[in-house]
Amino acid sequence: MKVAITFESNWQKAKVVLQDIGNRNCVHLSEVAEQSVRRESQRHLIFYRDFKPWVFTKVQENGGQLTIRYLCGLSGRRESEEKIWEVGLPQFQASSDIRFAYPTTRFYQESGQQPQDEQGNESLRGRS
Numbered sequence: 001m002k003v004a005i006t007f008e009s010n011w012q013k014a015k016v017v018l019q020d021i022g023n024r025n026c027v028h029l030s031e032v033a034e035q036s037v038r039r040e041s042q043r044h045l046i047f048y049r050d051f052k053p054w055v056f057t058k059v060q061e062n063g064g065q066l067t068i069r070y071l072c073g074l075s076g077r078r079e080s081e082e083k084i085w086e087v088g089l090p091q092f093q094a095s096s097d098i099r100f101a102y103p104t105t106r107f108y109q110e111s112g113q114q115p116q117d118e119q120g121n122e123s124l125r126g127r128s
Contacts, residue, residue, distance in 0.1 A: 003065070004062060009064065011057065017091050018088065019055050023052070034051055054069045054070075055067065056069065068084070
């Protein structure tokens with residue numbers, strides 16, 4: 001599950017929030033089940049050190065991306081993702097230093113230039 005946050009966000013705090021949610025809401029395997037999954041994963045060339053939830057950090061063009069990897073039942077991925085979002089959204093909303101990222105365009109002007117609109121015409125905003 002991927003969460004995009006702005007570059008200005010406190011990514012360490014967002015990562016801790018996701019890690020805590022993952023620890024509380026993921027499937028925890030018994031030792032016997034974990035050994036069985038390890039055997040099967042080796043047959044399919046999938047290697048993990050452990051099966052605890054894990055949050056990965058990556059930089060994207062629109063901000064940071066946090067990806068949580070966690071175990072869930074075969075038919076429960078949609079429900080588990082919904083549960084994580086429903087628990088996580090209020091926590092992210094309560095944090096003034098975490099903001100979701102989305103594609104944006106920023107325009108910069110050199111000092112002394114008149115602001116222009118999207119077609120390159122002088123904007124009325126810069127006039128006094």
